[in-house]
Amino acid sequence: MPKIQPATRLRTCRSCGKQFEYPLKGHSSTRHHCEECVLVDPELRRVTERLFLRIQKLELALKKLTPPSA
Numbered sequence: 619m620p621k622i623q624p625a626t627r628l629r630t631c632r633s634c635g636k637q638f639e640y641p642l643k644g645h646s647s648t649r650h651h652c653e654e655c656v657l658v659d660p661e662l663r664r665v666t667e668r669l670f671l672r673i674q675k676l677e678l679a680l681k682k683l684t685p686p687s688a
């Protein structure tokens with residue numbers, strides 16, 4: 619019986635915000651982290667996640683500050 623492959627989905631990495639397909643054959647990415655960030659030390663990854671959240675907040679705040687283009 620052939621194994622049923624779950625549909626790949628586009629996910630956003632929690633650490634760097636990169637969009638990646640998951641699951642992807644031959645890739646070590648996890649549901650929450652891309653291939654690159656999965657190699658990062660978990661302690662360090664916690665920091666990058668926190669920083670990424672701050673960046674997201676700043677980007678949102680910046681968007682509100684930017685006047686709508688004519």
Ligand SMILES: [Zn+2]
Binds near residue numbers: 633655
């Ligand atoms: Zn990443």
